[in-house]
Amino acid sequence: MASTVRRPSRVAKLPPRERILDAAEELFQREGIRRVGVQAIAEKAETTKMAIYRHFETKDELVAEWMRIVAADYQAAFDRVRTEYPGRPREQILGLARFIAEGLPAVSHRGCPFINTLAELPDRSHPARQVIEKHKAHQTRRLVGMCTEAGLPDPEQAAAEITFVLEGAQVSTQNGSIDQAGDRLMRIVEGIVDRHRPPLGSPRATVD
Amino acid sequence: MASTVRRPSRVAKLPPRERILDAAEELFQREGIRRVGVQAIAEKAETTKMAIYRHFETKDELVAEWMRIVAADYQAAFDRVRTEYPGRPREQILGLARFIAEGLPAVSHRGCPFINTLAELPDRSHPARQVIEKHKAHQTRRLVGMCTEAGLPDPEQAAAEITFVLEGAQVSTQNGSIDQAGDRLMRIVEGIVDRHRPPLGSPRATVD
DNA sequence: TCCACACGATACCGCTCGGTATCACTAGGG
DNA sequence: CCCTAGTGATACCGAGCGGTATCGTGTGGA
Numbered sequence: 001m002a003s004t005v006r007r008p009s010r011v012a013k014l015p016p017r018e019r020i021l022d023a024a025e026e027l028f029q030r031e032g033i034r035r036v037g038v039q040a041i042a043e044k045a046e047t048t049k050m051a052i053y054r055h056f057e058t059k060d061e062l063v064a065e066w067m068r069i070v071a072a073d074y075q076a077a078f079d080r081v082r083t084e085y086p087g088r089p090r091e092q093i094l095g096l097a098r099f100i101a102e103g104l105p106a107v108s109h110r111g112c113p114f115i116n117t118l119a120e121l122p123d124r125s126h127p128a129r130q131v132i133e134k135h136k137a138h139q140t141r142r143l144v145g146m147c148t149e150a151g152l153p154d155p156e157q158a159a160a161e162i163t164f165v166l167e168g169a170q171v172s173t174q175n176g177s178i179d180q181a182g183d184r185l186m187r188i189v190e191g192i193v194d195r196h197r198p199p200l201g202s203p204r205a206t207v208d
Numbered sequence: 209m210a211s212t213v214r215r216p217s218r219v220a221k222l223p224p225r226e227r228i229l230d231a232a233e234e235l236f237q238r239e240g241i242r243r244v245g246v247q248a249i250a251e252k253a254e255t256t257k258m259a260i261y262r263h264f265e266t267k268d269e270l271v272a273e274w275m276r277i278v279a280a281d282y283q284a285a286f287d288r289v290r291t292e293y294p295g296r297p298r299e300q301i302l303g304l305a306r307f308i309a310e311g312l313p314a315v316s317h318r319g320c321p322f323i324n325t326l327a328e329l330p331d332r333s334h335p336a337r338q339v340i341e342k343h344k345a346h347q348t349r350r351l352v353g354m355c356t357e358a359g360l361p362d363p364e365q366a367a368a369e370i371t372f373v374l375e376g377a378q379v380s381t382q383n384g385s386i387d388q389a390g391d392r393l394m395r396i397v398e399g400i401v402d403r404h405r406p407p408l409g410s411p412r413a414t415v416d
Numbered sequence: 417t418c419c420a421c422a423c424g425a426t427a428c429c430g431c432t433c434g435g436t437a438t439c440a441c442t443a444g445g446g
Numbered sequence: 447c448c449c450t451a452g453t454g455a456t457a458c459c460g461a462g463c464g465g466t467a468t469c470g471t472g473t474g475g476a
Contacts, residue, residue: 016423032330034242037463048424049465059464110330115379119327122240122318136385160392163385164376171323171375172368177344184368224453245433256454257435267434 017055019045024066029113033063033120063117064127070113071135078142089149090193093162096143097189100166101182104173111174115167153196161192225263227253232274237321241271241328271325272335278321279343286350297358298401301351301370305397308374309390312381319382323375361404369400 014022023045027036038059042049056062081095110116114132121129140159147155147162169185172178222230231252235244246267250257264270289303318324322340329337348367355363355370377393380386 030330032328034328035330038465039463048426050425050467051423053465054422109332111327114383115323116327118382119319119324120240120242122238122243124317133384136380136383140385157392157395160380160386160389161373161396163380164373164393164396165369166376167379168372168374168376171379172344172371174326175322175344176341177348178368178371181368184365185372187365188369188372246435247433256456258437258455259453261435262452 016045016047016051019047020052020055020062021066021069024062025069028063028066028117029107029110033117060127063121064131067113067117067128067131067135071131074135074139078139089146093143093146093150093193094186094189097162097166097186100169101185104169104182104185107170108173109176112167112170115170150193151196152193158192162189165189165192224253224255224259227255228260228263228270229274229277232270233277236271236274236325237315237318241325268335271329272339275321275325275336275339275343279339282343282347286347297354301354301358301401302394302397304351305370305374305394308377309393312377312390312393315378316381317384320375320378323378358401360401366400370397373397373400 020041024036024041027041027044038049038052041062042052045052052062056065077096077099081092081099085091085095114136117128118132123129140163143162144155144159147158152158165185165188169178169181173181178184228249232244232249235249235252246257246260249270250260253260260270264273285304285307289300289307293299293303322344325336326340331337348371351370352363352367355366360366373393373396377386377389381389386392
């Protein structure tokens with residue numbers, strides 16, 4: 001391990017900015033934002049504090065950039081299920097739920113980055129908080145659209161219910177109150193999208 | 209006149225320990241744990257840092273004591289619905305949901321103390337964290353019992369679903385993605401407890 | 417060849433943190 | 447009466463924080 005560190009330029013290291021973001025992501029996720037100092041991020045990224053402040057105005061801006069990356073990951077999951085199941089909104093919703101359910105073991109005991117960051121940043125004007133709220137609003141809009149396409153009778157209510165269970169599954173995994181949360185989550189979401197099947201002959205009915 | 213309840217600072221102050229806990233509760237809830245220093249708590253409690261350390265070994269122990277108080281509040285809500293609707297588990301569950309739903313506006317943008325504290329304390333051996341996990345496990349057990357009494361066919365799955373939506377409603381209120389979360393939450397829980405009404409004359413579900 | 421420029425390293429600043437030591441005061445019980 | 451115990455006030459400690467200043471260094475393009 002030390003031998004790889006020895007080589008500064010012969011080994012193709014990622015550019016500093018990427019290394020900083022990678023290190024920040026891992027430390028923030030594992031320890032929380034306020035527990036992690038800029039110095040610790042620099043060390044994990046194999047660079048220095050000065051380099052961080054050359055790429056990010058403040059630590060708060062670094063946090064916001066991290067949140068933008070996480071939000072982009074979720075957006076990518078949305079895009080993926082949409083191209084994977086074109087015209088089949090029911091499968092799209094289940095794909096999203098599976099994306100969350102499969103991510104539960106990885107974040108067990110540390111939970112969702114959005115929820116944790118929100119808890120650590122009570123200031124509503126914090127740049128990272130604005131990123132989160134904008135992302136969540138956008139995500140809700142897309143989910144309502146899917147529920148509408150799926151022919152659910154009250155799409156906004158269904159989207160709210162799905163959102164609640166997705167968030168709640170992550171929280172309950174974090175505090176250890178519900179076991180097999182992933183399986184339970186999938187069954188719940190299946191129940192939601194199947195509860196009000198569109199009447200037979202509906203143009204948007206699922207094909208299988 | 210409210211003077212009986214009011215606590216003029218000079219005349220009839222609460223004992224220091226109570227004032228400290230009251231001040232800590234408000235500051236922790238509003239600002240988060242790590243943002244609030246012991247000095248700030250002392251000032252709000254109209255006492256000094258030394259007095260705090262006479263009553264609590266460390267700041268972490270003060271946090272844990274706060275969590276015990278919050279957990280006791282939730283336990284009291286459980287007890288209240290059980291005595292308020294004796295032998296009517298469906299109403300008990302709805303009463304719990306109403307307890308959460310009515311609390312949503314008060315904690316909007318700051319969320320549930322348990323979730324926030326968990327986010328700020330990644331160390332699983334932290335005393336406050338153990339209080340939370342023990343409380344959540346106990347709460348789940350009680351909820352499963354209610355679902356069993358209500359005759360829901362899969363009480364553990366139903367309890368998981370209810371837990372998810374209760375937690376999720378608080379998270380979604382905090383990040384502002386779902387409006388009218390309280391009303392939506394109540395409709396969802398009503399749907400859960402009404403979805404599988406036990407057939408008339410059906411035998412009781414098995415109790416674990 | 418030279419220069420610009422991003423990067424690395426280190427020292428430093430002011431501030432706040434959790435926690436401790438010390439001393440004076442006051443109320444209550446024998 | 448005094449003795450004790452809890453309280454208030456203040457000063458202090460070492461450590462870590464976010465952020466800055468300064469100087470050295472290696473490399474690539476002209």
